[in-house]
Amino acid sequence: MTTAGVLLAAGAGTRFAAPEHKLLSVLDGRTVVSRSLEALLEADFDAVAIVTGAVEVSAAVSDLTDSSQDAVTLLHNERWDSGIASSLLCATDWAAGSGHDAIVVGLGDQPFVPTSAWNAVASSAAPIAVATYDGLRGNPVRLSREVWPLLERGGDEGARTLIRRLPELVLPVACEGRPDDIDTVEDLRRWN
Known part of the structure; x- marks a missing residue:
């Protein structure tokens, strides 16, 4: 069984009122997206992809070592402005075409x-596994191949609708860390 790690980084980040995109903003000397991607690359995945859209993040990938750059597949979501569901479908289409049995999906604006x-x-074998932090659900989320056809085809909820609709398939997984995201300039200032 093969599992791919996927970082969703396609949104416009409209709540981040600054000249640069939130993913390319600097957090403690590095871009937000490169921090998120580095944690993903250090995990035990058979393949890693990043779904892009509104902003070009290849420069953030080039911040990483040469060997890591080769390990990342860039997937451009042409329909990024239609919501996160289209980015998730982009990821599952790629994973299916690459022969993966599951994907673990996280967000590019969650560097912690x-x-x-x-x-x-x-490591979960559940059809859907959801990270929890102090009992609260967050990212990343594992989705096995069997649930990919059940994902929403549009909108801005990603896997949340599926998780609510099929709770019997969901396994919470207690995790270390913080699921805080960088959505606003104030968020960035709080962590810098």
Whole structure:
């Protein structure tokens, strides 16, 4: 069984009122998205992809070592502005075409999710596994191939609708770290 790690980084980040996109903003000397991607790359995945859209993040990938750059597949979501569901479908289409049995999906604007959280969620055998932090659900989320056809085809909820609709398939996985995201300039200032 093969599992791929996927970072969703396609949104416009409209709540981040600054000249640069939130993913390319600097957090403690590095871009937000490169911090998120580094934790994903250090996890035990058979492949890693990042779904892009509104902003070009390849420069953030080039911040990583040469060997890590080769390990990342860039997937451009042409329909990024239709919501996160289209990015998730982009990821599952790629994973299906690459022969993966499951994907573990996280968000590019969550730089405090550690490698240990990615690995903990990936190690689950449940059809849907959801990271929890102090009992609250967050990212990343593991989705096995069997649930991919059940995902929403549009909208801005990703896997949340599926998780609510089929709770019997969901396994919470306690994780270390923080699921805080960088959505606003104030969020960035709080962590810098």
